[in-house]
Amino acid sequence: MLDTCPYEVRVSPQFGRYLVAARDLGPRETIISEDPVIEGPTDEPGNIPLCLGCCAKLTENQYSRCSKCHFPLCGVSCEQGSLHAAAECKIFQGNHVSFPPPHTKHVLNKSIIILRCLLLKNSSDKKWDQLMTMSDNNESRRNRPNCIIADERILENLRHFLPSREGEDDDEKEDKATAMMTFDTQEVIRLSGILDVNAHAFPFKGGDGKVIASKCHIYFKTSLIAHSCSPNASWAADKASKTRLVIRTNVPIGKGDLICVAYDDSDLLYGTLRRLIPMEVSGMFICKCARCVDPTEFGTFLSALKCQECPRGYLLSLNPTNSFSEWKCNSCARVVEEVYISQVINELERAVGLPKKDLLTEPDSRDDVVLLKEYVDEFAGSELHPNHYIIQEVNLRIVRALCYSLQDLGKDELDDFLQRCAALLRIGDVLIPGFGEFRAFVAYHYFRGLLAYQENAPISFLSSKADKAGAKTDLQKFLARYKLILQLQTEVVTFLLEKFALTSPRVKYVQETMEFVKEQIKILERASSSSSSEE
Numbered sequence: 001m002l003d004t005c006p007y008e009v010r011v012s013p014q015f016g017r018y019l020v021a022a023r024d025l026g027p028r029e030t031i032i033s034e035d036p037v038i039e040g041p042t043d044e045p046g047n048i049p050l051c052l053g054c055c056a057k058l059t060e061n062q063y064s065r066c067s068k069c070h071f072p073l074c075g076v077s078c079e080q081g082s083l084h085a086a087a088e089c090k091i092f093q094g095n096h097v098s099f100p101p102p103h104t105k106h107v108l109n110k111s112i113i114i115l116r117c118l119l120l121k122n123s124s125d126k127k128w129d130q131l132m133t134m135s136d137n138n139e140s141r142r143n144r145p146n147c148i149i150a151d152e153r154i155l156e157n158l159r160h161f162l163p164s165r166e167g168e169d170d171d172e173k174e175d176k177a178t179a180m181m182t183f184d185t186q187e188v189i190r191l192s193g194i195l196d197v198n199a200h201a202f203p204f205k206g207g208d209g210k211v212i213a214s215k216c217h218i219y220f221k222t223s224l225i226a227h228s229c230s231p232n233a234s235w236a237a238d239k240a241s242k243t244r245l246v247i248r249t250n251v252p253i254g255k256g257d258l259i260c261v262a263y264d265d266s267d268l269l270y271g272t273l274r275r276l277i278p279m280e281v282s283g284m285f286i287c288k289c290a291r292c293v294d295p296t297e298f299g300t301f302l303s304a305l306k307c308q309e310c311p312r313g314y315l316l317s318l319n320p321t322n323s324f325s326e327w328k329c330n331s332c333a334r335v336v337e338e339v340y341i342s343q344v345i346n347e348l349e350r351a352v353g354l355p356k357k358d359l360l361t362e363p364d365s366r367d368d369v370v371l372l373k374e375y376v377d378e379f380a381g382s383e384l385h386p387n388h389y390i391i392q393e394v395n396l397r398i399v400r401a402l403c404y405s406l407q408d409l410g411k412d413e414l415d416d417f418l419q420r421c422a423a424l425l426r427i428g429d430v431l432i433p434g435f436g437e438f439r440a441f442v443a444y445h446y447f448r449g450l451l452a453y454q455e456n457a458p459i460s461f462l463s464s465k466a467d468k469a470g471a472k473t474d475l476q477k478f479l480a481r482y483k484l485i486l487q488l489q490t491e492v493v494t495f496l497l498e499k500f501a502l503t504s505p506r507v508k509y510v511q512e513t514m515e516f517v518k519e520q521i522k523i524l525e526r527a528s529s530s531s532s533s534e535e
Helices: 076-080 088-094 108-123 125-132 145-161 170-175 185-198 272-283 338-352 366-379 389-402 411-431 437-453 457-462 468-499 505-534
Strands: 007-012 016-021 030-034 038-041 200-205 211-218 233-237 245-249 314-317 327-329
Touching: 038 108, 088 108, 088 145, 108 125, 108 145, 108 185, 125 185, 145 185, 185 211, 272 338, 314 338, 327 338, 338 366, 338 389, 366 389, 389 411, 389 437, 411 437, 437 468, 437 505, 468 505
Parallel strands: none
Antiparallel strands: 007 016, 030 245, 038 211, 200 211, 233 245, 314 327
């Protein structure tokens, strides 16, 4: 039964081709595992050159060049690697193409990937046919000036890569290694749209957490999966191959149910308006999943602003998937324009410094934590709903700043840390069901906080002379906490093993502390049993 294909393809006006579960699927079950149809470097916002082989970031004006075609590479190994050598390098040599092409900023690497796509026409009919079945959203793109300008620049680059053969006789053309290599303008524009809609960008990070390489991949089966801001599945790069993509369920999925992922899972804790704007710009579609059409976002009130005209009301969008919709108080029925909402949100975001710098490579300091807590105290409930995404972003920053100094926190500080973790988990469990990157991050620090909170508690408890009634109550409380820690550890280590090797320091730490927690549970269970028998 489990060997059968876990999904089937269906077609609808809303999703086009999409996937549903072909049978009941369990949590963390693999739905798809596939290699890319095409891969290459992404175009960095800062215009940082990337190696055309491994896609590593290169130091500007100090990078190596391919000895054959003179395009950017990091060294000999990438020059000889099949990704570059068997693709554009031959084209560039045969056509005496010089570097740089007419346009490098924002479109150089996309031009390279489109060239690689065009090469599939001669090298792999199957992969070319797979590409041509993918959505391009060009009906929307043709009305966007930024897409039109980018496509014009890509076309100029391709004319530089594949110069016209007009004026050459047949013998001269036959002497060229790429005599049959041509392209159609509409074909290139279609490929550009396919990349915009279907490409997955994988940032690879070094030991310091900084991105050292950035690859772009297109996957055939994965391109069929629908998007949702409350996904029941998630994707990750296979830790062994790096380029293979694995789609797993986050929660059990019933037979016939839609399989959906978040195309960009980095903003799932943001409110609807904050998600829709970048989604419309980059993905060129308006999400209308169950979460997006619900003004309360499943009762979390993640986007709600406090109404200033009544004591209990909160402002909610009348039409969440319309960026210009009016907002209405759920208590006094006050109606305000969207421009008012945007103004308030922008001011509050600026006050706390959102969007925030990278939480991993640039965490807040202990001094920042004081200011962040003051921000929450000032605005939660007075300007924003306590669950508002700005408040939760600040809580996430507080957790991240404190997570490596938990042993130095006082009891009240540690209790405050645990409450923020628990609140984040409660909201995450509603909006992002099952177990994914966000829950792993918070759960990891939550169990570390609980461990710090419980440090040697069972041992010290057993040696205390507390009265029996109070002791029994405390014993059960300690036992429940340690069982929660073990549950969180089990989930976290499962997630980490999907992303990292068994020898990863994070995986080893969780596994080692799990053994300690299991021992504490045994001690507490024996004490509980002994206490019951004495009665």
